[in-house]
Amino acid sequence: MRGKYFKQGIGILVLLILLILSILLALSVGEINFSIKELVEISRNKTGIEYTIISNIRFPRILLGLSVGGALSLAGVILQGVYRNPLVEPYTLGISGGAALGVAITIVFNLNIVLGLYMLPLSGFLGAISTVFIVYILSISKNRFNINKMLLIGVMISFISSSSMMFLLSTTTAENLHSIVFWIMGSLDEPNMLLVKSVFYASIAGLCITYLFANPLNALRLGESKAKHLGVNTSFTIRVLFITASVLTGISVSVAGVIGFVGLIIPHLLRLVIGSDYRILLLASFLGGSIFVIVCDVISRTIIAPNELPIGVITGMIGGLVFIVVISKSKFKNH
Amino acid sequence: MPEFIIVNNMKCGYSGSFMLEQINFEIEKGSFTGIIGPNGSGKTTLFKAITGEILIKKGNILLNSTDTSTMSPRKKARKIAIVTQNTEAADISVGDYVLMGRMPYKSHFQLFENKEDEVLANKFMELTGVFKLKNKLMCELSGGEQQLAAIARALTQEPNLLLLDEPTSHLDISHQMQILNLIQQLNENLNLTVLMIIHDLNLAGEYCDYLVMMNNGEVFAKGKPEEVLNYKNIEKVYKTVVITQENPFSKKPTILLVSAKTLNGIRND
Numbered sequence: 059m060r061g062k063y064f065k066q067g068i069g070i071l072v073l074l075i076l077l078i079l080s081i082l083l084a085l086s087v088g089e090i091n092f093s094i095k096e097l098v099e100i101s102r103n104k105t106g107i108e109y110t111i112i113s114n115i116r117f118p119r120i121l122l123g124l125s126v127g128g129a130l131s132l133a134g135v136i137l138q139g140v141y142r143n144p145l146v147e148p149y150t151l152g153i154s155g156g157a158a159l160g161v162a163i164t165i166v167f168n169l170n171i172v173l174g175l176y177m178l179p180l181s182g183f184l185g186a187i188s189t190v191f192i193v194y195i196l197s198i199s200k201n202r203f204n205i206n207k208m209l210l211i212g213v214m215i216s217f218i219s220s221s222s223m224m225f226l227l228s229t230t231t232a233e234n235l236h237s238i239v240f241w242i243m244g245s246l247d248e249p250n251m252l253l254v255k256s257v258f259y260a261s262i263a264g265l266c267i268t269y270l271f272a273n274p275l276n277a278l279r280l281g282e283s284k285a286k287h288l289g290v291n292t293s294f295t296i297r298v299l300f301i302t303a304s305v306l307t308g309i310s311v312s313v314a315g316v317i318g319f320v321g322l323i324i325p326h327l328l329r330l331v332i333g334s335d336y337r338i339l340l341l342a343s344f345l346g347g348s349i350f351v352i353v354c355d356v357i358s359r360t361i362i363a364p365n366e367l368p369i370g371v372i373t374g375m376i377g378g379l380v381f382i383v384v385i386s387k388s389k390f391k392n393h
Numbered sequence: 394m395p396e397f398i399i400v401n402n403m404k405c406g407y408s409g410s411f412m413l414e415q416i417n418f419e420i421e422k423g424s425f426t427g428i429i430g431p432n433g434s435g436k437t438t439l440f441k442a443i444t445g446e447i448l449i450k451k452g453n454i455l456l457n458s459t460d461t462s463t464m465s466p467r468k469k470a471r472k473i474a475i476v477t478q479n480t481e482a483a484d485i486s487v488g489d490y491v492l493m494g495r496m497p498y499k500s501h502f503q504l505f506e507n508k509e510d511e512v513l514a515n516k517f518m519e520l521t522g523v524f525k526l527k528n529k530l531m532c533e534l535s536g537g538e539q540q541l542a543a544i545a546r547a548l549t550q551e552p553n554l555l556l557l558d559e560p561t562s563h564l565d566i567s568h569q570m571q572i573l574n575l576i577q578q579l580n581e582n583l584n585l586t587v588l589m590i591i592h593d594l595n596l597a598g599e600y601c602d603y604l605v606m607m608n609n610g611e612v613f614a615k616g617k618p619e620e621v622l623n624y625k626n627i628e629k630v631y632k633t634v635v636i637t638q639e640n641p642f643s644k645k646p647t648i649l650l651v652s653a654k655t656l657n658g659i660r661n662d
Contacts, residue, residue, distance in 0.1 A: 063505075108613075131647060270501045277496055279483050285445065289470025289497035289551075337504050 066342075073345040077124075080352045084120045085112060089363055119246045122254045123352040126246070126310040127320055129261035131347025133303040133310075133320025135339060136268060139275045140299050141209055144329075147321035148307035151212030152189045154318075155219035159312040160185020162226045162238045178241065178373030179253060189215055190304040205282070205296065216241040243368030244315030246355050257313050264298055264306045265344050271295050275336040303364050320347050323377040327384055350377070397422035398554065400466035405442040406435075406610070411553040413438050422553075422602070423584045425577065427597040429621075431631050438591045439607065440558055443588075444475060453584030456554065469651075470497035474547035478538065478559040482598045485540050487534070488527040491518055492571070494549025510549075520650050521575060537568035544575065548583075555579070557589040561596070569593070573600050598646045600621050606630060622646040 090111065092100065100108045100339035132177045133148040148154065164170060164181035227235055248254055259371055268275075274295040277285035282292050310317070323344040325339065332342055353374040361367060398420040405615060419595060420426050428436050441447045454461045456493065470518070474494070483490070484499045494517075495510040498605055506514075518524040521541045531539060538562055547555055557576065561569040575599055580587045591597045597604060604621040606614040608630045614621045623659035624637045627648065634656055636649040651659075 060443065110652055269504070272504060273496060273499060273501075277493060279485060280490075280493075283446065284477070286446065286466060287470065287475040289465075289467040291466050 063338070066332050066335070066338040069328075070338065070342060072347070073342055073349065074119045075170070075348050077345055077352075080349045080356075081120055081124075081244055083350050084114050084123070084356050086117060086358060091306045104256050105190070111347075118248065118251055118254045119355060120352055121357045122248055122314060123256055124348040125149075125254075125258040125261040126314045126317060127324075127347035127349070127351025128305040128344040129257070129264060129310045129347070130317065130320040131324040131350070132261070132264060132268060132340065133306045135325035135336075135349075136275070136299050136303040138280045138325055139336060140296050140303075141205060142278065142328060143209070145322070146209065147319070148303060148320070149302070149316070150209070150216065151193060152214075152216030152219055153186045153304055153307045154311050155184040155216045155307060156189025157186040158238075158242050158316060159223055159226075161220040161241050161312075162223055165234050165241075166226050166230045169190060176250075176253075179312040182241075183308050185219075187304065187309055189219065190234060190301075190308070194300070208300075218326070242316050242371040244317045246314055246351075246364070246369060247366075248313055252314050257309055260309050264302050265340065267302050268299065268375075270339055272337045272340055273300055275299070277336065279336075280393040315370065317351065317366075317373055319351030319373050319377040319381075320350060323381045324350055326381065330384065397424075397457060399455040400439075401452045401455065403442065403449055403454060405447055405449045405451075407447070407538065408439055411435070411438060411610065413442070416612055418605050418612060418615050419584065420588060423580070424602050425580045425587045425600065426603045426605065427601035428450070428590045428605045428607060429592070429594060429597050430613070434607040434630075435514070436607050437558065437609040438610075440556060440590060443556065446620055447470060452559055465496045470550060472552055473554045474550040474552035475556045476543045476547050476558070476560050478562045483531050485519070486527070487529055487531060487532050488514065489524055490531050490542060491523075491545045491549055492544040497550060502536060513551070514545070514549050517545040518542075520548070520579075521545040536563045537571065540564070540568075540572055541575070544579075545573070548579070551583070553587045557591075559590050560590060562592060569596065576600070594622060594627070594648050597646070598642065599640065599643060619626065619646050622648065 082094065082097070086094065088111070090108070092108065092112075096108075096114070100106070102113055103109065130148060135153070137146045137148065138144050160181040160183070161178055163185075164177055169181065172176045193208060193212045196211045197204055199207070200239045206242055227238060230238075263333075274285065274290045274292075277288045277290045277297070278292065285292050307321075326342045328339060328342045328346050332338055349371070352372065354376060355369050357376070358367040358369045359371075400416050400418050402642075403416040404414050405411065411433075413554055416439065427440065431435050438447065442449055443461065445466070449462055456464075456498070485569075491512060492506050493494065494514065496505055499506075508642075515524065518527060521544050523538060523542045523545055524541070524542050526534060526538060526557045531542065534542065557577070560576075561572050564572065573596060575643045576587055578586050589601070591601075601618060604615065605612055606617050606626060614626050621640075622637060623646075624635055627633065627635050628635070636651060636652050637646050638649060639645070
């Protein structure tokens with residue numbers, strides 16, 4: 059029995075070690091660099107400017123990166139499983155477009171005054187969730203869920219919201235334009251610790267819920283009707299997983315902005331390494347997404363320091379390049 | 394022997410288009426029944442009604458006295474295992490695929506299989522001859538091997554009823570016979586009730602104890618192969634001229650086909 063899950067077990071262990079290393083890297087690298095020894099000392103003393111940098115600036119960013127990266131990657135792997143299509147990612151379904159539109163409307167119509175600091179994340183979240191709701195309602199015909207219809211409607215809604223965004227961008231003031239673009243580009247710089255913690259707990263809850271459906275997801279690899287033959291309540295499973303993936307994406311986008319490609323690249327790469335068994339792949343994707351976003355954030359805030367690049371730029375560039383290299387070098391099987 | 398499945402005055406189908414009407418038949422426990430009929434006669438629709446993929450509009454299907462439409466998907470999957478005609482060409486190992494047969498027995502909180510599940514899966518992989526392919530991917534197997542793995546997976550579900558939808562349609566005669574011999578053995582040795590859609594009337598006559606012949610959404614004839622497979626029934630349902638004979642060894646009916654050219658030749662003579 060040692061053989062069967064041995065490789066996967068090692069894979070998870072390696073990812074855990076990489077996650078710890080990436081956290082240490084993110085804690086130590088920045089405008090002021092700390093060695094590991096200094097980090098230990100600072101965390102022991104718990105005083106001084108260094109401690110403030112670590113605990114108030116770098117740690118919240120890491121926690122947010124871990125949560126957002128994990129959540130987006132998890133949402134990607136869930137949707138790819140549900141749709142049986144390796145090219146689907148959270149943003150294909152218009153979720154980010156909806157979130158961005160929500161934020162744009164709030165900024166253009168100056169709705170910030172309602173809830174202050176919480177208004178932008180809230181409107182992003184509401185935008186994402188209403189998009190999902192529309193896609194969901196339109197995909198149900200005769201009380202049955204049509205997966206392919208849903209994908210097409212999602213893509214169309216995504217186009218409609220990005221066109222509406224363009225409309226708002228081209229008609230609004232320069233000041234609003236700047237705020238919207240800045241938000242869309244995404245950043246892990248979130249001063250509100252409550253929001254950061256909420257995203258963290260939500261992503262962990264999402265991971266736990268998804269694990270209850272790991273076996274049904276495996277059965278869905280054979281197709282919806284064959285999964286049904288194995289006793290899986292496919293319609294319930296797909297609904298719960300779709301909602302989970304949407305909420306995870308909505309929460310991530312509303313706090314960290316649009317960070318692209320994580321949900322597409324990470325599950326894909328991990329599939330090549332540890333296989334498609336969802337009982338392993340779900341956790342591996344969560345960890346992989348966390349590592350990827352934490353490392354990309356380190357690059358985004360150090361590469362042109364003291365200025366900062368939007369993290370979406372880094373995830374797109376690095377992720378895309380690594381992806382192309384790996385796919386072209388691997389014996390990619392087309393099924 | 395008590396009836397195991399009773400299809401009771403059932404009506405089902407796709408609203409506005411194809412409908413099955415007044416379907417009635419019984420299947421005994423441990424029997425090997427074939428459903429035959431031309432394309433579009435309603436065989437697959439009947440199958441979908443049994444598996445619950447389409448709703449039954451009138452009447453019911455009783456499995457061991459329980460109405461199948463009241464069973465949960467999990468409960469149904471413990472009673473009925475299905476092997477379809479198209480193969481499961483996923484990138485999943487044969488061993489993992491066969492183990493999926495234990496899914497109806499797992500709770501949401503049980504992530505991995507236990508020892509008993511492994512033992513059961515191994516037993517049925519050996520029985521169907523796919524144990525040596527355990528670590529291969531399903532998509533790397535030939536059509537016949539995939540069907541054998543699908544049967545092993547179905548057996549791992551420990552069902553009372555094995556439903557097969559044209560399990561041999563893409564295979565050559567050697568593999569067709571291999572699969573059907575295996576199903577016959579399972580039917581006899583495990584006392585497994587088998588219900589199979591099959592196109593090949595000779596195979597249907599040779600292997601099945603009982604046949605249900607469908608035509609235009611209705612049951613046209615039912616009974617022992619020698620009662621159902623006569624030239625009158627076949628001519629009426631399939632609109633084809635055939636000659637029926639008795640297999641000298643099995644005493645089961647066999648069908649000889651006659652082409653239009655031969656038929657014209659006979660007429661001219």
